Amino acid sequence: MIDEQLQVLSSVVASQTKLHRRFGGVVPEVASRAHVQQILPVIDEALRLAATRLEDLAAISVVTHPGLVGSLLVGLTAAKSLAMLLGIPLVPVNHIEAHIYACRMQAARDVFPAIGLVVSGGHTNLYDCPEPIGFELLGSTIDDAAGEAFDKVAAILGLDYPGGPAIQRAAAAGNPKAFRFPRSFLREAQRLEFSFSGLKTAVLYEVAGTPPAEYDRKALAPQYVADLAASFQEAVVDVLIAKCRQALAARGRKALCVGGGVVANTRFRERLATLAAEDGIEVFIPPLSLCTDNAAMSAVAWELLHRGQTAGLDLDVAAGLVRKR
């Protein structure tokens, strides 16, 4: 629930509430049946926390892409029903673009034009964002997302899941220059794409040899793991920062909006601060609650609503990312 001044009146994430416990352990987005069971309680809870009634709503926003068709359809059907019953506009939102808009919410002032980077378990996307809506995708990962690389390298190193915090903890005691890992497309300024699969495989080769042999993940020496984690993390951050710089230069932008769960990484934050200071760039980072997946960042719906970008009840989901419709 977000008001027109972009204040979050309430934000409910089903997987973080007691509603979710009954489905404990399930990869949440798989369970469209669980979505069906949870969507009404989540809406009720959001209304209750915001002390608002359904009748007071001005519009309903809903994510139509990207995501799993089954899960998206549950949300879309609920949103359409509410829009029809209440006679209010239905506003379709792109989930990844909403991650960038979270920066606008946090800043409480205009942050555009900007370059946007969304970096999470499922996405590593760079956008040019001339305005609050209508972002141009400059490039994305051609294989693994950055967050996915953290998880998989954590698995290779025998560290916990999720890999982001585990790698960061291990890296704290490690030497980021201990291993020279690949940094894909680092010097190809025109190529605003990412590739983290080769980096993941390079870590595996270092640990298990080439071709990889069986090894005991739990028997790796702590300092070895720390050095590998630090060197891996530095390689990922080097690439993320370099591609932001290249995109900023290519489009002549002076602001950078970053979103997605990988923003929680402290080394990445340090390097973003350095970039801001060295290049004279304004860097916007939302609070963690708006970085991980949430509905509040759909506040971008107000921008769409003001521009008349609403949808009819024949609105459909688009599961793919850059699918032409």
Next chain:
Amino acid sequence: MPCNPHRPAPSSPASALLFIAPDEDATSRLGAALAGVLESGTVIALVGNLGAGKTRLVRAVAEAAGVDRREIRSPTFVLVHEYEGRWPIYHFDTYRLHDVNEFEQLGAAEYFASAAVCIVEWADRVTQLLPTDHFRIEIKTTGDTSREFRFSATGPKSQRLVTRLAEALGSTRP
């Protein structure tokens, strides 16, 4: 289905086909050959460890089938990607799933029954939910950039694909 007496029985090890790719370019050639023989309704089971090149092979097939290259990437987090090419491609990844039930809940059966090419990464984790007749590809890391691909059939339809792939590779082998 007519039976060819000169062919080994489906799913016997003798029906398998091997392809050695010294580098990624060879994987791209393999992808093109595969895209040339696949037909909608095929389910491909991809088996191989982390870093073996499962997503890389899917990229090669999808690009050769005309999919926008920017759309192709690892589905580990999103669980399934949909691509539009010569046929629709559903690109699955079971890495993050806890058990076969979650794969079932994902709607695997409906995807498999559609007129698309379905490619499943980490398919060995959900073997019991795959169609009886599926096309199995095992990838083994043999060196820094070299990979060994082993193609095998589990039924008459996939056997036909193995045969056609062998012919296609025979005529394009470097």
